[in-house]
């Protein structure tokens with residue numbers, strides 16, 4: 001009997017073993033915390049996403065607070081392996097769960113929470129949707145999660161200083177979500193892009209479902225000529241890789257769907273587009289067909 005109990009305890013511990021975040025140094029005092037590029041799961045606590053960390057002489061700025069209370073705690077523990085400075089500011093780069101549902105954990109530590117005004121609105125509108133969906137995907141790893149919205153917002157541009165670090169925050173328009181922003185750190189030429197850039201895994205056109213706007217937002221981001229791109233998903237890269245993985249894929253879809261519409265084609269043809277040149281991006285089996293359909297729906301409406 002005792003052996004059976006030990007066995008069961010081992011199984012339970014094993015089943016909730018956390019997927020580790022990769023800590024990557026990007027520049028002096030700049031890091032990325034890279035989560036899995038798979039779907040949200042109990043093991044990854046919903047953190048199937050990449051997060052930015054900037055260490056100043058007055059505390060830490062965290063970009064994106066994780067998808068859950070436990071996910072936020074995991075981010076904090078990873079940060080504590082690189083610094084013992086407190087988290088002073090959390091920036092929510094967009095409206096997806098992993099960008100902000102850990103806010104409550106960090107506000108309890110006294111952090112300011114900043115987002116675009118559009119993201120603040122998006123957080124409110126989609127709270128129930130996110131919590132319901134996460135409940136079905138990460139189960140008990142959602143325990144303790146309470147929606148806490150950003151407390152400081154801006155419309156298009158915000159300058160932010162903490163200690164010896166200056167940042168510029170820009171909302172250029174809808175990309176993956178309606179309120180996405182990019183965060184520019186001039187002195188290290190680092191761009192934190194949130195969901196404006198997907199590396200390693202295939203992006204999803206939703207929820208904003210505006211591929212052309214996403215292309216334009218990417219273009220404005222690229223004009224800064226960043227040396228380091230900390231994406232919303234996948235590994236840190238240079239601008240060329242980010243462009244290939246994200247903007248070229250969006251342009252590819254727009255181009256293919258445009259050809260179909262010009263020839264009076266239909267949705268069925270859209271779903272049959274050969275996307276194999278982007279099959280190096282993980283998750284394409286699940287999302288490639290949907291992306292083509294979403295772009296078709298939008299472009300057909302505009303056509």
Ligand SMILES: [Zn+2]
Nearest residue numbers: 049096195232
């Ligand atoms: Zn995302």
